[in-house]
Amino acid sequence: MGGGYALHADWVCVPQNLCVALPAGVSFAEAASVHLAATGLHAVRRIAPLYGENGIVVGLGLVGQFTAQFAQLSGCHVLGVDRFAPRRDLARQVGLERVVDPAVQDVVEQAGAFTQGYGMDFGVIAFGGEASDAFGAIYQSLKQAPDTHRMGRIVLVGGAQVTHGFGAALGNVDVRSAARTGPGYHDPAYERGQAYPPAFVEWPTQRNLAECLRAIADGKLRVQPLYTHEFALEEIAAAVDVLVESPATALGVVLKPAHR
Numbered sequence: 001m002g003g004g005y006a007l008h009a010d011w012v013c014v015p016q017n018l019c020v021a022l023p024a025g026v027s028f029a030e031a032a033s034v035h036l037a038a039t040g041l042h043a044v045r046r047i048a049p050l051y052g053e054n055g056i057v058v059g060l061g062l063v064g065q066f067t068a069q070f071a072q073l074s075g076c077h078v079l080g081v082d083r084f085a086p087r088r089d090l091a092r093q094v095g096l097e098r099v100v101d102p103a104v105q106d107v108v109e110q111a112g113a114f115t116q117g118y119g120m121d122f123g124v125i126a127f128g129g130e131a132s133d134a135f136g137a138i139y140q141s142l143k144q145a146p147d148t149h150r151m152g153r154i155v156l157v158g159g160a161q162v163t164h165g166f167g168a169a170l171g172n173v174d175v176r177s178a179a180r181t182g183p184g185y186h187d188p189a190y191e192r193g194q195a196y197p198p199a200f201v202e203w204p205t206q207r208n209l210a211e212c213l214r215a216i217a218d219g220k221l222r223v224q225p226l227y228t229h230e231f232a233l234e235e236i237a238a239a240v241d242v243l244v245e246s247p248a249t250a251l252g253v254v255l256k257p258a259h260r
Contacts, residue, residue: 001035001181001209002191008233008255015191017184020209023217029254030216030223033062037212037221038181038205040066040126043157044074045203046178047122051075054115056107056141058134059127060087060099062252063157065226066212067124068096073220076121079114081107081134084248086228094222102137111141119143121152128159135162142173181205227252 002018022031040063047055053076057068060082068078068091080091080099088099100110111120123138125131135154142152149171156162157178164170184190184205196204203211215221228251231239242250 001038001205002185006035008236015188016193017191017195017204017206018209020206020213023213026213026217027224029227031213032254033066033223033226033252034209034212034216035181036062037066037216037223038208039063039157039178040068041070041208041212042180042182042203043067043124043126043155043178044070045182045208046155046157046176047071047124047153049074049076049122053077053121054111054118055079056081056111056120056123056138058082058102058107058123058125058131058138059158060084060091061127062226064124064126065091065094065251066221067126067157069094069221070215071124072097073215077114079111079120081137086249087251090226090228090251093225107137108140115143119152122155123152124155124157125160125162126157129161131156131160132163134160135164139164139170139173145172182208223252227254229253230256232256 002014005014005018044067049071055071055076056079057064058081060080068080071078077097080096081102082088083103091099098114100107120141125134138154139150142150144150151172153174155176155178182203182205183201216223229242233255239253239255243253
């Protein structure tokens with residue numbers, strides 16, 4: 001993986017810590033999205049989930065889908081939110097417990113019912129752009145202490161922008177960012193092989209990548225159902241068009257080797 005390294009080419013030269021061997025039984029197509037899976041896994045590590053907790057993931061693109069799956073694999077109950085019906089359908093197909101359409105359903109009300117009135121322990125914003133409304137919905141869905149303060153964790157992964165009061169206006173809520181695939185990405189020394197001390201950095205990028213591929217190989221992380229389109233490499237312009245122009249129906253788009 002890696003910007004400027006993992007190119008659509010016959011041969012590439014990639015720093016060793018951005019490479020992981022492909023396990024037996026995992027296809028190239030499944031592994032092609034491992035960097036997005038690792039982004040979701042790192043977001044879940046930032047959540048610091050506990051078995052049995054309730055969480056909400058807003059945005060069910062590929063990163064949101066992987067985040068939700070890893071949160072459930074960690075023993076949590078997850079409610080997914082997305083305005084596109086096909087993405088909600090795919091989330092159900094890969095095993096997400098519950099999905100909500102924010103256009104017609106009250107997210108806070110649905111979260112209360114999903115948690116049996118307890119409230120969410122954490123929430124994740126897994127999309128870019130203006131996300132203040134999503135942040136507010138997650139905040140209102142979090143568990144509430146007798147002093148009326150909200151409690152829990154909110155993780156932002158990607159390029160979301162949020163306007164919200166902090167301090168007393170936020171209560172006792174931890175707001176955390178999740179940067180890409182984990183520690184090491186964009187550190188040239190690490191990428192080229194200088195390891196971080198494992199006692200202090202347990203889950204750098206390469207280890208997250210390997211763990212994602214292992215989860216795919218074991219049948220725990222489901223990737224293939226999330227691929228909605230397939231194009232030959234020479235049709236890359238059409239692949240870009242479908243992603244840009246049809247976000248309601250296009251999710252994972254796979255490029256196959258060009259016809260020879």
